[in-house]
Amino acid sequence: xxxxxTLNPQLVTELTAxxxxxxxxxxxEHLLTYGFDGTAALQGEVGVVVFPQTxxxxxxxxxxxxxxxxxxxxxxxxxxxxxxxIPQPNAIVLCLVKMDRILELDEKNLTILAEAGAxxxxxxxxADTVGLLYPPDPGSMKISTIGGNVAENSGGLRxxxxxxxxxxVMGMEVVxxxxxxxxLGNKCVxxxxxxxxxxxxxxxxxxxxxxxxxxxKLVPRPAAKKTMLAMYATxxxxxxxxSAIIAAKIIPCTLEFLDRITIKCVEDFAKIxxxxxxxxxxxxxxDGHPAVIEEQGKQMEEIARRCGATAVQIAANADEAxxxxxxxxxxxxxxxxxxxxxxxxxxTVPRSELTKMIRFIQGVATRHNLRIGxxxxxxxxxxxxxxxxxxxxxxxxxxxxxxMKEIFDYAIELGGTITGEHGVGLAKKKFLPDAIGNASLTxxxxxxxxxxxxxxLNPGKIFD
Amino acid sequence: xAFSTRERSLTDIPSTALKGESKPHHLANLxxxxxxxxxxxxxxxxxxxxxxxxxxxxNSPRGRIALMRNIAEGHLDVxxxxxxxxxxxxxxxxxxxxxxxxxxxxxxxxxxxxDIEDAGVLRYAKRDFVRAVMLRFxxxxxxALKALGRLLRLYxxxxxxxxxxxLRLTALLPADLRELEPLTPRIQPDFSDQLIGPVESPAKPxxxxxxxxxxxxxxxxxxxxxxxxxxxxxxxxxxxTPAAQHCCGSLHAHxxxxxxxxxxxxxxxxxxxxxxxxxxxxxAIITNAAGCGSHLKHxxxxxxxxxxxxxxxxxxxxxxxDIHQWLAEIGITPPQTTGGSQPSTINYQLPVTYHExxxxxxxxxxxxxxRTVLKSIPGLKLVELPESTWCCGSAGVYNIxxxxxxHRLLERKLDNIAKTGAKVVASANPGCSVQLEAGARERxxxxxxxxxxxxxxxxxxxxxEHS
Ligand SMILES: Cc1cc2nc3c(=O)[nH]c(=O)nc-3n(C[C@H](O)[C@H](O)[C@H](O)COP(=O)(O)OP(=O)(O)OC[C@H]3O[C@@H](n4cnc5c(N)ncnc54)[C@H](O)[C@@H]3O)c2cc1C
Ligand code: SF4
Ligand code: SF4
Numbered sequence: 001x002x003x004x005x006t007l008n009p010q011l012v013t014e015l016t017a018x019x020x021x022x023x024x025x026x027x028x029e030h031l032l033t034y035g036f037d038g039t040a041a042l043q044g045e046v047g048v049v050v051f052p053q054t055x056x057x058x059x060x061x062x063x064x065x066x067x068x069x070x071x072x073x074x075x076x077x078x079x080x081x082x083x084x085x086i087p088q089p090n091a092i093v094l095c096l097v098k099m100d101r102i103l104e105l106d107e108k109n110l111t112i113l114a115e116a117g118a119x120x121x122x123x124x125x126x127a128d129t130v131g132l133l134y135p136p137d138p139g140s141m142k143i144s145t146i147g148g149n150v151a152e153n154s155g156g157l158r159x160x161x162x163x164x165x166x167x168x169v170m171g172m173e174v175v176x177x178x179x180x181x182x183x184l185g186n187k188c189v190x191x192x193x194x195x196x197x198x199x200x201x202x203x204x205x206x207x208x209x210x211x212x213x214x215x216x217k218l219v220p221r222p223a224a225k226k227t228m229l230a231m232y233a234t235x236x237x238x239x240x241x242x243s244a245i246i247a248a249k250i251i252p253c254t255l256e257f258l259d260r261i262t263i264k265c266v267e268d269f270a271k272i273x274x275x276x277x278x279x280x281x282x283x284x285x286x287d288g289h290p291a292v293i294e295e296q297g298k299q300m301e302e303i304a305r306r307c308g309a310t311a312v313q314i315a316a317n318a319d320e321a322x323x324x325x326x327x328x329x330x331x332x333x334x335x336x337x338x339x340x341x342x343x344x345x346x347x348t349v350p351r352s353e354l355t356k357m358i359r360f361i362q363g364v365a366t367r368h369n370l371r372i373g374x375x376x377x378x379x380x381x382x383x384x385x386x387x388x389x390x391x392x393x394x395x396x397x398x399x400x401x402x403x404m405k406e407i408f409d410y411a412i413e414l415g416g417t418i419t420g421e422h423g424v425g426l427a428k429k430k431f432l433p434d435a436i437g438n439a440s441l442t443x444x445x446x447x448x449x450x451x452x453x454x455x456x457l458n459p460g461k462i463f464d
Numbered sequence: 465x466a467f468s469t470r471e472r473s474l475t476d477i478p479s480t481a482l483k484g485e486s487k488p489h490h491l492a493n494l495x496x497x498x499x500x501x502x503x504x505x506x507x508x509x510x511x512x513x514x515x516x517x518x519x520x521x522x523n524s525p526r527g528r529i530a531l532m533r534n535i536a537e538g539h540l541d542v543x544x545x546x547x548x549x550x551x552x553x554x555x556x557x558x559x560x561x562x563x564x565x566x567x568x569x570x571x572x573x574x575x576x577x578x579d580i581e582d583a584g585v586l587r588y589a590k591r592d593f594v595r596a597v598m599l600r601f602x603x604x605x606x607x608a609l610k611a612l613g614r615l616l617r618l619y620x621x622x623x624x625x626x627x628x629x630x631l632r633l634t635a636l637l638p639a640d641l642r643e644l645e646p647l648t649p650r651i652q653p654d655f656s657d658q659l660i661g662p663v664e665s666p667a668k669p670x671x672x673x674x675x676x677x678x679x680x681x682x683x684x685x686x687x688x689x690x691x692x693x694x695x696x697x698x699x700x701x702x703x704x705t706p707a708a709q710h711c712c713g714s715l716h717a718h719x720x721x722x723x724x725x726x727x728x729x730x731x732x733x734x735x736x737x738x739x740x741x742x743x744x745x746x747x748a749i750i751t752n753a754a755g756c757g758s759h760l761k762h763x764x765x766x767x768x769x770x771x772x773x774x775x776x777x778x779x780x781x782x783x784x785x786d787i788h789q790w791l792a793e794i795g796i797t798p799p800q801t802t803g804g805s806q807p808s809t810i811n812y813q814l815p816v817t818y819h820e821x822x823x824x825x826x827x828x829x830x831x832x833x834x835r836t837v838l839k840s841i842p843g844l845k846l847v848e849l850p851e852s853t854w855c856c857g858s859a860g861v862y863n864i865x866x867x868x869x870x871h872r873l874l875e876r877k878l879d880n881i882a883k884t885g886a887k888v889v890a891s892a893n894p895g896c897s898v899q900l901e902a903g904a905r906e907r908x909x910x911x912x913x914x915x916x917x918x919x920x921x922x923x924x925x926x927x928x929e930h931s
Contacts (some may be wrong), residue, residue, distance in 0.1 A: 029545040030520065032534055033527035038505045051519075076519070079506045097519045119510070143509045269564045324925040333505045333564035342565075392496075 008090070011070065015092070018060045021366040023051040031068045034093050037078040037085045038140075039427055040343045041391050044086040049093040055181055055212040058094065062210065063179030065092060069122060071459050074206035076117065076148030079140040081332075081344055082425030084152065084205045084461055094210065096147050102126050103213070108219045109187045111170060116147025116211045120258040123216065124429035132218040135253075138421075139329040153203030155421035157325060157360040160379035161253040161287075162219075164421070169216035174201055177208075177452035185215065200447065205423050207450045223248060223289035225253070227299040227321035229277040229313045232305040233372075235259060235362070236335075237308035237357040242378045243296040244303045245284075246380055250296055255287035255379030256328050261388070265334040269328035270341045277456070278310070281327050282378065285321070335386050339371070345404060348420030349409040351381040360410050361385045368399045378381045382420035409436070424462045432463060471575075488579035490722070491536040494572065495713060497884065500527045501567045507802055508559040508567075512857050513873055522549060525559035532576050544584040550576050551586070554862055554870070556855040557758075557826035558815030570827070574717050582721030627885055656682045656689040657707045662739065664693055670700035671794065674736050674749040675781075679711045680820050680894040681753045688894075691921035692752045692787055698798050698924045701823070704746070712751075714759030717766070718860050726770070729763045743779045752787045754893035755860065776918050784826065787917055790831035794873055796840045799896035799920065800927030814846040816919070817886035819877065819900065820853045821893035828895050834892055837916045841923045847884045851876070858899035874903045881911065890916045 015024045020057040025031065031046040048206075052058045065072050071091040078085050087093050091098045096117035104113040105128055114123055120134075127134045137156035138144055144154070144385040150172065155164040171185025184198035185191065201209055232238045242255050248305065258281050275281065282304065286296045301312045315321040321413040336342040358374070361383070365372040385407060387400050408418045408431050417430050418435045433441055441463060448455075448463075470864075492497075510517050510524045515524035528549060534540040547860025553573065560569050580586060654679040673696060677689045685749070696703050732744070740746050751757040764781035767773040785793070819839060824830045825834050857863055859871030875898065881889055889911055891897050896914045904911040 027545060028540070029531060029543065029549060030522050033521035033524075033530050033542065036504050036530070038503070040503065076614050077506055077509065078504075100519075122508075140506065143506050163678070266564075269566065330507070330564035333503060333507050334566075336503040336505075340497060364567035374751065 011068075011092075012048060014064055015048065015061065016342070018064065019050055019052060019057060022359060025049040028061050033077070034075070035087065036097070037082040037083060039081050039425070040341055042086050042426060045089045046093055047090050049095055051095050051098040052100050055175065058210055058212055059179050059181050060094065061094060062175050062177065065456055066177060066179055069258075069454050069456060071456050073458050074084050074147070074151070074210050075440065076145030076151070077143045079144050080148065080152060080425060081346070081422040082419065082427040084423055084425035084458070086426055088459055096145060098213065099207040100145075102454045105130065106187070107132070111187050111215055112218055112329050113147055113213060115213055116145060118146050120144050120146055120149055120173070127370070128221065131221050133221040134218055135169060136165045136169065139332060141329075146216070147216050149288070150202055150211055151204060151206050152215055152421070152423045155377060155380065155382065157328065157377065158253045158257055158380075160255055161251045166199070168217045169198060169202055169214060170217050172201060172211050173196050173213035173320070174209040174211055175455065177457050180276065181212075181397070183398040187215065202393065203423065205425060205461055206461055207448060207461055208457060210457070211439070216449040220253055222287035223283055224290040224293055225321065226293045227315035227324060228297065228301060229324065230282045230283070230284065230309040230313045231275050232280045232308060233278070233310055234308070235358050236278045238357055239358050240283050240310065240459060241282060241304050241307040242354060243351065244307055245300055246379070248299065250286075250299060252284055252286040252296070252300060252379065256280070256283040257378035258283070258331060258375045259373060261338065261371070261373035262331050264337060265337050265373070266327050266331055267332055268337055269334045270323070272323050272327055275311070279386045283324055316343055331387065332384065333375045335388060338373070339390055341389045341391040343389065343400065345348070345385045345387070345407060345414060346382070346419040346422040347385065347407050348380070348382040349411050349414045349416030351379070353414040353416065354378065357383060357411065357414060357416070359406060364403045367404045370399055370403055377420075380384070381416070405431075426461060429461070431464060474828065476886050488542045488583065489681070490575040490582070491532055491572070492538075494536060494575055494726055496642050498568050498571060499533050501565055502526065503565055505565070507564060508562040511518065511558040511562040513554060513556065513558065514869065517869065517872065521806070526562075527554055529567070529569070529572065534580065535576070536725045538812065539572070542579050542585055544585040547580040547583070547585040548679045549863060550891055554855050554859040555635040556822040556859055558847040558853065559853065561826045561829070561853070574722065577718065578722045579622055579719035626699045636885045654686055656686045656705070658898050659686055660693050660705045662707060662775055663702065665702045665786060666697040667702055668700060668817050669702040671747040672702045672704065672745060673790070674714070674740050674746045675703050675705040675747065676732075676751045676756065677705065677709055678751065678753040678756050678894065680898070684898060685894055685915065688915045690754060691743045692750065694921045694924065695787070695791070695917050696750065699791060699794060703740070704740045706735040709735050712756045712760050714756055714926060715860060726766055729766050729777065730770070730773055733773060735765070737776075743776060743783060746783055748790050749780065749789055750785055750787050752915065754786070754821035754824035754827065754890065755895055757784070758823035758871060761828065786830055786833075789828070789830050789835050792833040792836050796837065798840050799842060799923035814816055815847040815884065815886045816888040817847050817849040817881060818888055818898060818916070819849055819856065819881070819889055819891045821896050822855050822859070824892055825853045833892070834916050837920055838890060841919055845887055848883055851881045856896050856917060858893075858895040860895060863899055874899060878903050878907060888912045888914060890914055891918060892916055
């Protein structure tokens with residue numbers, strides 16, 4: 001049950017002295033809507049929510065919190081899938097969505113500078129106006145904030161060729177736990193002056209500092225792209241296709257996978273004519289010079305057929321291709337159509353181990369009598385096995401727990417990880433020690449203590 | 465507004481029975497599956513006009529659902545703040561279109577508003593009076609609505625309106641009513657029953673359909689009803705139009721009066737049966753008002769537990785078609801052209817743009833069919849409207865209850881229309897048309913707001929003249 005912590009009136013007085021009182025929320029009807037993010041079955045206590053509009057305001061709040069040792073939970077749009085922005089009791093929820101300006105588009109240096117609360121898609125659209133591309137495109141891009149993307153080091157559909165958020169962060173402005181403001185990085189392509197501190201904050205899930213501005217690298221928009229959909233009668237054949245394409249030294253920008261349950265759910269929502277009788281589909285995209293992609297497209301189609309694709313369809317135009325990508329982005333939410341509770345996992349393995357991992361997940365589902373829909377960024381070895389369950393059924397939830405653990409253990413055994421892109425947050429905290437080992441964990445703790453000695457920034461996330 | 469079959473429905477408790485007690489039984493009785501469907505992924509946030517404006521979770525679909533869930537589970541009482549929140553929501557259902565998880569927002573929204581009315585948290589004398597007059601009297605009795613229409617018409621044509629405005633007598637009205645005054649639509653001299661015969665038949669009838677004339681449509685745009693009948697005739701449909709029609713009850717359902725809404729639904733079914741003999745004798749029941757259509761299609765859910773009406777309501781919902789949807793289904797008879805190499809009979813010098821009424825595109829998922837209708841008109845150039853599915857702020861009585869937000873949305877819509885360069889805006893909902901006309905008047909812009917079916921009817925008439 002959601003609870004509201006008893007408010008310290010002094011705290012509210014202080015905050016309303018720093019911010020316009022309209023940007024300090026204390027009403028119960030407001031607070032109840034900030035107790036969760038996109039993660040299933042996690043809920044927290046909310047004391048107060050603040051909306052700073054400038055870095056200076058953020059710094060003032062942090063200085064006050066540091067002095068009083070009050071925890072601060074940063075929040076973007078709350079689409080996180082590991083509970084990263086779920087509040088702690090008596091914390092200040094610091095929401096950055098009102099710091100959403102795009103400050104500068106530098107065509108000479110191919111960079112874009114934005115406030116942390118800017119929506120990912122707005123950045124993509126802005127870059128597009130001058131023929132540039134910001135490649136990271138998480139499924140949530142139409143609402144996720146760029147600050148949230150950096151804090152989670154989010155991936156996307158184009159990760160295979162273009163990499164992930166980290167590969168595009170050139171610099172950032174961060175408010176440290178003391179309230180000090182620092183700039184890390186710059187517009188230089190090369191810079192080895194000191195440690196690359198910005199990298200420490202990428203993927204730090206709000207535990208080391210509050211990101212207020214982000215400087216991002218852009219690339220020229222590829223001249224053309226080719227989008228294909230391959231259908232399969234077995235999941236193995238789809239996985240084989242991915243391995244074969246990579247072995248043929250082709251790097252498409254997208255190799256996304258959907259299994260039968262996911263196909264059905266996505267089709268129910270998007271109504272774009274996906275094949276409901278296929279066991280699996282691969283959504284493949286290659287971009288670049290028209291002549292090159294023509295050639296690559298042909299090769300990919302051939303490989304898909306050789307690996308057992310029952311059919312390969314090519315998108316007729318950009319509109320069709322966009323519809324496919326949008327449909328793919330809806331996969332996770334669409335899976336919620338099946339059952340009351342939808343628990344999404346993020347296991348990732350080296351690409352060469354994909355077929356094994358997929359088979360293992362199928363086995364787990366049968367063994368524990370569970371429904372699992374699987375989709376994911378297959379080209380990155382990043383799978384999202386999704387448990388379709390009911391949190392009121394405690395017996396089934398116990399089986400889900402066991403199954404999840406087995407999947408994580410096996411991913412680690414294959415040289416993989418428990419989370420490829422959603423972060424540890426609260427949801428995967430207990431699996432972290434096994435995944436990275438004690439020595440690494442100690443290092444993480446030391447870093448946290450150095451940057452946030454009083455532990456006020458998003459305490460209890462990633463590790464205790 | 466797809467009501468899924470999984471849910472349990474409401475029990476028929478009169479909304480007055482529990483007044484004063486704040487037991488929110490409407491939300492509490494909703495099936496777990498409906499309330500639990502939202503996985504708080506946030507994918508609906510950018511499409512919600514109120515969230516887009518304030519960036520506050522509470523003003524978002526996800527936030528509102530969270531509050532409703534808290535109420536259903538007994539963690540939150542039906543408070544005044546909750547009441548205000550659910551009346552700040554436009555009910556535009558853009559969130560339903562955006563939601564991949566298939567959340568049935570419309571259902572929760574109506575139940576929540578019913579709980580709010582039962583709890584009486586928004587009660588104060590003027591609101592009670594206006595609601596009682598509007599929902600329980602005027603929109604519940606067809607004759608009262610017509611009488612009001614006649615009075616308004618008298619006010620408008622007698623010169624009284626001119627005098628009142630000229631003498632600035634409107635300054636004497638309370639501020640909120642004064643702001644509304646320019647929104648009052650022009651009432652037409654004849655209502656639908658004077659323009660449409662009880663049964664009209666084409667030369668070779670292929671179908672037999674029932675025609676719903678609506679309330680606002682009937683008062684303000686009765687010619688749209690005439691045009692609809694003409695279009696149906698031109699497409700081989702015999703048209704049965706009950707003379708005295710009741711309000712469909714959508715206004716009641718959206719404003720927390722579910723009991724009255726059921727009453728209206730039963731009466732509407734009776735009206736149609738009386739005129740047509742039986743619903744079985746009709747191939748379709750036609751509506752041309754998006755807001756009504758989106759509600760009319762759910763009589764099956766609304767009357768699910770009414771032993772006398774459940775079966776008829778299912779038949780009703782099954783046969784209920786928006787006019788564009790029906791035309792697309794039977795295949796539009798193209799308007800005649802003058803022949804030869806000159807394909808156009810009507811020469812639209814200016815392009816036409818299409819504004820999508822929320823309750824057509826979100827409520828009924830009808831997006832392509834109106835465009836098909838428009839494109840069937842020879843010589844018509846359709847320019848796409850940016851953000852065509854973004855609410856215009858009319859939203860039932862929203863422009864009356866939330867003038868500020870409504871106006872903001874209207875401005876955004878008019879700006880987008882201006883970008884297209886079109887001077888003719890096709891819109892298939894009388895509420896939107898009233899709102900857009902008022903906005904254009906205020907800006908001094910010469911925009912013609914016209915129902916797509918009127919444009920089609922004109923094309924048939926033009927074609928008829930030439931051939
Ligand atoms: C439908 C759906 C699809 C998704 N698809 C993908 C996908 O394809 N790839 C992927 O990687 N993820 C995906 N996600 C997960 C999620 O959207 C991303 O993690 C996203 O980056 C979170 O952004 P946000 O603004 O919502 O952040 P929040 O959820 O608000 O916060 C996430 C974390 O970042 C911290 N944080 C937020 N802003 C700041 C800041 N300015 N400074 C410091 N810390 C901050 C928070 O404390 C929290 O720990 C998806 C989620 C959903 C619901
Ligand atoms: S209503 Fe739908 S889109 Fe919105 S948060 Fe809930 S599940 Fe996601
Ligand atoms: S109905 Fe419209 S205003 Fe209300 S929550 Fe949905 S999108 Fe927002």
